[in-house]
Amino acid sequence: MSETALSPTTEPAVPSAREERVQWLLETIERNRFLPHPDPNSVFVGDGDFRAVGTEFLGHFIRMGGLQPQSRVLDIGCGIGRMAVPLTQYLDLEKGRYSGIDPVEGGIGWCRRFITPAYPNFTFQRIDIEHDLYNPKGKVSGKALRLPYADRHFDFAIMTSVVTHLPADEVLVYLSEVGRLLKAGGRLFMTAFVVDQVAAANEGGRRDPRLAFERHGDGPCWFVPDLPPLAAVGFDDGFLDRALERAGLATVLISLGHWRGQAADHYQDVFVAECRGGGG
Template identity: 35%
Template sequence: MQILRKAVRKAQSLAQGRTESVFRSFEAQEISRATHLNLVPPRQKRGGGLGTLTYAEYCWTIGLFQPLIYQNLPSRRPGRFLDIGCGVGRLYLATRPYLETSDEYIGLDVTENSIRICQDIYKDETAARFVHFDVHNAYYAGSQSSETQPYPFDADSFDLVTALSVWTHLRESDWRFYLNEVGRILRPEGRAILTFFVVDPETQHGDRTGTAAMPEYSAPDDRTWTFDTPAYDSQDWLYPAWAAVPEVAIGVRKPAFEAALEAAGLKTAAMYPGAWRQKLGLFFQDIVVLEKMKS
């Protein structure tokens, strides 16, 4: 069964690549109406996908997060923007239309290859720079330093922090440490837009049908995203039993999440439940908008 699944995924990937090239050839004129989409790198430049297999997924992610970023732009300018786990630049493209000449955007990632790709593709973008963060992650950067390190930025130095599926891959100690770092580097009343899995009793045990309408292309009995296994003996950080290492996908129980926010000096400004719950959702993971509390 596993061999069959790999074969199906490979066939889908090849088909997506061919479809993408055809769409690009026919859509050139329409794409020109959204100039930031012209910066989406061709598939062969993305190192085999790096979490984004198709041009359509790039556009969908950019289109989804652009209004969220817009709603949480700093009132003061120049502004400083930090994208933690920037990958190959999806959220940079979502942020780029709002950057003013004096603003600064920094993309940070533990994957050195992603940073090299960004530095090459966006080398002419004067408001942006991309920085390799040399720390260990069992899923993404197993050979790097295992010592936890603070983010290399001063306290109270960023107006907006974004992180697409970063805390999803952190064990409890790192999850808490880096959430505290977000609280440290944000300016008072600064915002952070993060995505991960917030586990409540309903979702933990796989009973996610509820009363809401189900996604059309999702099986109601799908237990893939049932978080039922303690991650490194943690009581509140859990992962699906099928994962090879916990850092593939880690969810946090809601009470622990709320307590960690308070400890970091953060509060929830908005939350958008994800479709992983087998209910209609804005994004696959939960999106949480956080605000730094005043001292």
């Protein structure tokens, strides 16, 4: 991908018969009043309806990421289970596995109480990662992160709204860990804000007005004035591509989000990358 201009990549069409099954599943999840749902006041990350957003992303994981029911899934920054709840209806109870990690104790505690007892193949772990907004007193530096899993353990990794809250040097560490943990051919699904020339210039004034990014210093990061630096982080076009490559991950899909003022069925920009590493 060019370092100066993003080009949206169109994912292969999902076969119609499978698409019908996927759509049926998503509609069923939306209507399922028995699935766990946290108190709205306890949802500490993410805008929009908890169930609807999670269900939307399940569709993206399947359609864009190629997620399979038997996959071993790692959800980095799992929060209070927004992605985990709909995944309980898709991952195979016997073969599929889900591991969620997050620094916020309240979110992990809720997931352990309301998800794991009914779905024992879903586990959640708090990792005391220091973060200025979400865990300022954390004992583990994001620059020295080492996740507690064996090499090549996962088929699919999720990083939704994670790099949008990280400085550049920590993004490199997180992606390096993903490159270590994914099996050969395993995939990462990641969302981001990529500040290309169009987004930087905000041509036509169409960009989400909440994201009036300005460059921070001489590095690749863009912050929003009047917000804490890590409240929303954008990156130079090309930075994430190079970071993925450095981690041994080959980008297979880029789909630009509607935050930048163009038509899309998702808000943030989406990267899907595949692990080239060996092992199994």
